[in-house]
Amino acid sequence: MLKKKSFYIMTLIIGIVLFCSSFLLRGEELKTISGILIGIGAGLIGMSIVNLWMKGFEEKNPELVKENEIEFKDERNVMIRYRAKAKAGDIIQWFIMGIAYLLIIIDAPLWTILITVGGFVLYHIICLYYMNKYQKEM
Amino acid sequence: MKNRLEEIRKQHGIRQEDLAKVLEVSRQTIGSLENGRYNPSIILAFKIARYFNMAVEDIFIYEEEE
Numbered sequence: 001m002l003k004k005k006s007f008y009i010m011t012l013i014i015g016i017v018l019f020c021s022s023f024l025l026r027g028e029e030l031k032t033i034s035g036i037l038i039g040i041g042a043g044l045i046g047m048s049i050v051n052l053w054m055k056g057f058e059e060k061n062p063e064l065v066k067e068n069e070i071e072f073k074d075e076r077n078v079m080i081r082y083r084a085k086a087k088a089g090d091i092i093q094w095f096i097m098g099i100a101y102l103l104i105i106i107d108a109p110l111w112t113i114l115i116t117v118g119g120f121v122l123y124h125i126i127c128l129y130y131m132n133k134y135q136k137e138m
Numbered sequence: 139m140k141n142r143l144e145e146i147r148k149q150h151g152i153r154q155e156d157l158a159k160v161l162e163v164s165r166q167t168i169g170s171l172e173n174g175r176y177n178p179s180i181i182l183a184f185k186i187a188r189y190f191n192m193a194v195e196d197i198f199i200y201e202e203e204e
Contacts, residue, residue, distance in 0.1 A: 070164065075167070
């Protein structure tokens, strides 16, 4: 859900400050930091402008906002969304395992294989954690 | 689970869009319910029954699977 208008005004100001401060950093050794500041600043400015525009649109079209909210909270849509996410997660886990096998075949460095297998294991740990959590809740 | 939602809705002369608005669900949900493709949550079933001033079992018909 979208946050308050003041939040986006604040992120816009931070973005402008970061963007402008990047021009104060001169010298070869500060070039990387300056680049990072431009990137983050531009990102924040863009995000804030879009969200402020959305806020303005919401204020002018409360009917449409209500409709969108109903669509979002609709129990069938929620169920569809969760099922799609679960299915995507199932597919991704085997996709990650496939990448791990591929890395073994192409004789990739061990750390890349371990990270990939780690991702697969992490998926199952998170899965078990939430299954346990929901078992207690429901 | 079968239901008589379409029949009851038409008897009351209400459009899918309007029923959806009152129940705060999407029009597609009403359509899916009427087609029997989707079974509602207990809360939605009660909301529908209450809206039509009927009992849940008068609208939704539970048939035990063989």
